[in-house]
Amino acid sequence: MQSTVVLAQQTPQTLETSQDTPFSLALSPAGHIYIHKDSETQEFMPPELAGKVQDLLESGSDIGISALGLLRFAITNYSASLPSSLAFWQRFGQLFVHEARQGAALNDGVLVDDVQIHVPDNELQVLHEQAPFMRGSEYLTVVLLTDIWQELTGALKQELAPFQGKLQDYLAAHNPAWSKVGRVCFHLAENKSNPAKPFAFLATYTVQLSAESSLQHLPLGRALKDYAGEQKRSQLLSLLLPVQKAAEQSDFIKKLVNTKAIFQPIAWGSKQAHAFLKAIPQIEAAGVMVRVPNWWRPKTPPRPKVEIEIGNASSSMIGLGALLDFSMSYSLPNGDSLSYQEMQDLLRSSESLVQIRGQWVEVDAEKLSDVLSHWKQVEGQVRHEGLSFAQGLRMLASAPGQAETDTPTEDVIEWSSVVEGKWLHDALDRLRNPEHGQDQQVQEILQTHLNATLREYQSLGVQWLWWLYNLQLGGCLADDMGLGKTIQVLSLLLLIKHQKIQNKKPHLLVLPASLMGNWQAEINRFAPSLNVWVAHSSQTRQEQLKRSDAPDLSRVDLVITTYGNVHRLAWMKQVSWDLVVLDEAQSIKNPTTKQTQAVKALSSQVRFILTGTPIENRLLDLWSLFDFVAPGLLGSSKIFSNYGKKMRKQHEDGSGEGRFYSAIRHLITPYILRRLKSDKSIISDLPDKTEMDTFCFLSKQQAGLYQKSVQELEEKLKENEFNDDIKRRGLVLAYLTRFKQICNHPSQWLGHGEYAPQASGKFLRLKELCTSIAAKQEKVLVFTQYKEIIPAIHGVLEEVFGRSGLTLHGQTPVKERPRLVDLFQSEQGPPFFVLSIKAGGSGLNLTRASHVIHFDRWWNPAVENQATDRAYRIGQKKNVLVHKFICQGTIEEKIDQLINSKKELAEDILAKGGGAALTEMNNEELLSAVSLDIHRAVGDS
Numbered sequence: 041m042q043s044t045v046v047l048a049q050q051t052p053q054t055l056e057t058s059q060d061t062p063f064s065l066a067l068s069p070a071g072h073i074y075i076h077k078d079s080e081t082q083e084f085m086p087p088e089l090a091g092k093v094q095d096l097l098e099s100g101s102d103i104g105i106s107a108l109g110l111l112r113f114a115i116t117n118y119s120a121s122l123p124s125s126l127a128f129w130q131r132f133g134q135l136f137v138h139e140a141r142q143g144a145a146l147n148d149g150v151l152v153d154d155v156q157i158h159v160p161d162n163e164l165q166v167l168h169e170q171a172p173f174m175r176g177s178e179y180l181t182v183v184l185l186t187d188i189w190q191e192l193t194g195a196l197k198q199e200l201a202p203f204q205g206k207l208q209d210y211l212a213a214h215n216p217a218w219s220k221v222g223r224v225c226f227h228l229a230e231n232k233s234n235p236a237k238p239f240a241f242l243a244t245y246t247v248q249l250s251a252e253s254s255l256q257h258l259p260l261g262r263a264l265k266d267y268a269g270e271q272k273r274s275q276l277l278s279l280l281l282p283v284q285k286a287a288e289q290s291d292f293i294k295k296l297v298n299t300k301a302i303f304q305p306i307a308w309g310s311k312q313a314h315a316f317l318k319a320i321p322q323i324e325a326a327g328v329m330v331r332v333p334n335w336w337r338p339k340t341p342p343r344p345k346v347e348i349e350i351g352n353a354s355s356s357m358i359g360l361g362a363l364l365d366f367s368m369s370y371s372l373p374n375g376d377s378l379s380y381q382e383m384q385d386l387l388r389s390s391e392s393l394v395q396i397r398g399q400w401v402e403v404d405a406e407k408l409s410d411v412l413s414h415w416k417q418v419e420g421q422v423r424h425e426g427l428s429f430a431q432g433l434r435m436l437a438s439a440p441g442q443a444e445t446d447t448p449t450e451d452v453i454e455w456s457s458v459v460e461g462k463w464l465h466d467a468l469d470r471l472r473n474p475e476h477g478q479d480q481q482v483q484e485i486l487q488t489h490l491n492a493t494l495r496e497y498q499s500l501g502v503q504w505l506w507w508l509y510n511l512q513l514g515g516c517l518a519d520d521m522g523l524g525k526t527i528q529v530l531s532l533l534l535l536i537k538h539q540k541i542q543n544k545k546p547h548l549l550v551l552p553a554s555l556m557g558n559w560q561a562e563i564n565r566f567a568p569s570l571n572v573w574v575a576h577s578s579q580t581r582q583e584q585l586k587r588s589d590a591p592d593l594s595r596v597d598l599v600i601t602t603y604g605n606v607h608r609l610a611w612m613k614q615v616s617w618d619l620v621v622l623d624e625a626q627s628i629k630n631p632t633t634k635q636t637q638a639v640k641a642l643s644s645q646v647r648f649i650l651t652g653t654p655i656e657n658r659l660l661d662l663w664s665l666f667d668f669v670a671p672g673l674l675g676s677s678k679i680f681s682n683y684g685k686k687m688r689k690q691h692e693d694g695s696g697e698g699r700f701y702s703a704i705r706h707l708i709t710p711y712i713l714r715r716l717k718s719d720k721s722i723i724s725d726l727p728d729k730t731e732m733d734t735f736c737f738l739s740k741q742q743a744g745l746y747q748k749s750v751q752e753l754e755e756k757l758k759e760n761e762f763n764d765d766i767k768r769r770g771l772v773l774a775y776l777t778r779f780k781q782i783c784n785h786p787s788q789w790l791g792h793g794e795y796a797p798q799a800s801g802k803f804l805r806l807k808e809l810c811t812s813i814a815a816k817q818e819k820v821l822v823f824t825q826y827k828e829i830i831p832a833i834h835g836v837l838e839e840v841f842g843r844s845g846l847t848l849h850g851q852t853p854v855k856e857r858p859r860l861v862d863l864f865q866s867e868q869g870p871p872f873f874v875l876s877i878k879a880g881g882s883g884l885n886l887t888r889a890s891h892v893i894h895f896d897r898w899w900n901p902a903v904e905n906q907a908t909d910r911a912y913r914i915g916q917k918k919n920v921l922v923h924k925f926i927c928q929g930t931i932e933e934k935i936d937q938l939i940n941s942k943k944e945l946a947e948d949i950l951a952k953g954g955g956a957a958l959t960e961m962n963n964e965e966l967l968s969a970v971s972l973d974i975h976r977a978v979g980d981s
Contacts, residue, residue, distance in 0.1 A: 067174070075098075089119070141208075170698025224282055245262075311393070435448075438453045467511065485535055516712045546615070622647075728919065806895070809893070819889045821891070
């Protein structure tokens with residue numbers, strides 16, 4: 041039998057105090073556990089306890105948490121309950137130790153060198169489902185847990201060397217709670233030949249007769265003879281100590297000890313057998329092994345169930361309000377059906393352990409009666425009010441509802457089984473597993489109207505979105521950055537447009553202003569047949585935007601606007617939208633802001649959110665996002681936030697809180713599609729390097745300086761005071777440099793050194809982009825051609841990542857460069873590296889980076905590619921995303937268009953540094969190239 045080891049009774053702390061320190065455990069993208077100290081995790085510990093835990097976790101390692109540290113952490117007793125993330129890893133470590141003890145018990149307490157500690161796959165699966173929402177939880181898999189398990193095996197063998205492999209000696213040396221136990225075993229077996237006394241009990245102890253003989257169990261009564269005499273008294277006391285401890289914890293065992301019945305075989309009725317079975321947790325915690333029939337598991341005893349089936353018949357409606365059918369029946373643990381009369385017979389039974397149809401089941405008539413009454417009441421409510429899709433999913437997950445009365449009790453959860461009917465199972469299966477079937481019509485429409493060929497995982501993503509849309513259910517497309525969320529949404533919009541649907545309504549796309557240029561470029565490239573209206577001052581006049589009534593959108597497929605405009609433009613709430621899509625949806629993670637409330641007040645049939653950052657790092661962020669995607673699915677904010685706390689208080693071992701996390705995961709899984717670049721099924725479908733144009737607005741100050749500089753250049757060219765080409769070329773190059781510097785930041789041109797991020801569209805976009813990169817714990821290289829701006833970029837990134845990074849430029853000593861590379865290449869090393877493109881564009885191996893940002897363009901593709909290859913080169917195991925910052929409406933955008941439209945020609949023209957070719961243009965061509973499209977350039981939202 042398997043159960044998680046419990047070290048000692050723990051006293052839970054109520055609330056953290058102001059003196060407590062932030063302390064949690066997190067997972068890196070490489071699957072390594074590390075200590076994370078950030079108050080945003082809402083996990084705190086007293087400083088003394090935090091110091092003790094950190095010393096344990098980091099023991100035996102100079103670079104963070106090792107398997108040895110995790111093992112020592114797991115076997116240590118603590119004076120207070122641990123935060124959720126630490127409690128999870130403690131439970132994992134204790135499960136490992138329990139399995140190790142079982143293995144040692146089978147070999148007289150010794151773990152031999154070649155032993156393989158059993159991996160309990162089912163327990164690891166449950167543990168994974170019940171994992172708390174912690175930093176890096178998207179990287180947690182059962183496979184990873186199994187890998188760490190094997191590392192713990194190696195660490196334990198190393199630890200046991202000084203103890204000659206004796207596990208109990210090792211455990212006792214590290215924690216008195218692990219006393220010398222494991223030699224006494226209580227056995228319970230069925231006695232089928234005696235209906236009146238159907239169970240037999242026997243206590244044994246283990247012995248090994250010789251070096252060659254196998255382990256044998258002898259009756260415990262024999263120990264009184266084997267250890268007779270004063271000389272062996274201490275050995276006898278050591279052997280019986282766990283039995284005494286069990287007696288102190290269990291009145292039932294105490295009675296067996298006091299009457300000395302423990303020393304002889306006993307025939308038991310079902311009542312005594314049930315009392316013994318219920319005492320197993322206390323018996324095992326005391327250190328006594330237990331062997332019982334395999335149909336009994338202490339955490340999930342065999343019980344008759346009230347089985348609720350929902351969604352068997354096809355619903356006549358769609359959406360979260362769709363009504364599901366509801367039926368109630370009764371079943372045995374093996375799934376066999378029970379008749380109503382058989383259930384009534386069980387309720388009338390006076391026994392707690394009853395045999396029915398050859399199966400033993402636990403019966404608590406009072407609890408079972410209450411559970412039946414609960415479901416009868418629910419059945420009556422469903423008959424009068426119906427059962428909505430959202431309510432049905434909450435029932436399936438045993439998740440909290442909109443009110444306290446909607447939250448299932450412990451007894452209802454333990455004595456009931458809620459299952460999916462055929463129609464609901466098929467619908468959810470298609471959402472959980474998009475690969476289980478594809479609509480041929482979808483592929484035909486996309487082949488005709490989408491100007492691209494989707495990758496396999498993207499096709500599955502579109503199919504998933506399409507199924508959700510047709511069911512009128514919302515969803516969260518949470519693919520990693522660079523996997524193509526935009527093209528998947530555009531494909532969905534094309535499918536909707538080209539279906540023969542009458543009275544089509546317009547769709548709304550809400551995004552940060554900085555992403556507007558990217559979306560427009562993607563639409564023009566992949567889905568030009570979409571009729572798009574941009575509700576933003578960069579493309580539409582203010583009088584058209586700030587009207588009181590809604591504009592005529594009858595011929596518009598898609599309206600694009602920003603989060604700020606949803607709040608400012610009152611008419612948006614008047615429109616009945618078909619589909620509302622939020623990009624960078626973490627913008628609504630705070631449910632109390634006006635921006636979030638305005639977005640959630642929009643009227644639409646279906647809602648989708650896009651995010652490339654983890655959505656499970658913070659629980660209340662998750663609630664806010666799903667409050668938009670599927671209103672009501674996670675219940676009210678208050679009930680949702682309080683329920684997990686309540687479950688932890690009721691279950692000090694963490695099982696209640698774990699069950700809460702598991703319920704939430706089961707509830708949201710159909711609505712989330714997340715693919716990671718590290719997935720083996722994805723990485724083979726990706727190019728090694730993905731280049732992305734990242735469009736930025738200018739601040740008003742930038743636009744003013746840029747426009748003024750264009751006017752100055754025009755005036756100087758008109759003066760025609762340059763009689764030779766050299767002077768004219770010098771003037772043009774000077775102004776081109778000025779335009780680049782202004783696009784970077786006004787302070788770079790003005791020279792006063794005050795680099796306020798809000799004064800530059802590029803700095804704001806850098807913060808926005810790197811916030812997502814930081815959330816994924818990925819690393820980034822940032823290249824610029826200007827040494828003077830490197831400290832300012834570093835300052836912004838230091839704020840975003842919460843730690844310092846690295847810088848390199850022409851004045852960095854040559855001897856210092858290898859050290860900087862080694863620092864960056866270490867897993868827990870600095871997360872970002874800002875380099876001048878001249879000094880860092882070649883000769884460095886920086887494969888830890890999965891992102892490369894070209895903050896300003898060199899206008900020479902060969903030079904940019906060489907810099908990019910610092911990350912994308914031999915040894916790189918990740919797909920590299922290359923972000924090229926472009927200020928739209930400026931010369932940067934026009935040069936980029938030249939490079940993209942005539943790549944070979946551009947490489948020839950721009951190969952000598954970019955500006956040289958522009959100096960050869962006549963005045964009219966030059967001014968056209970550098971002119972400012974003020975409406976496209978300025979983002980005032």
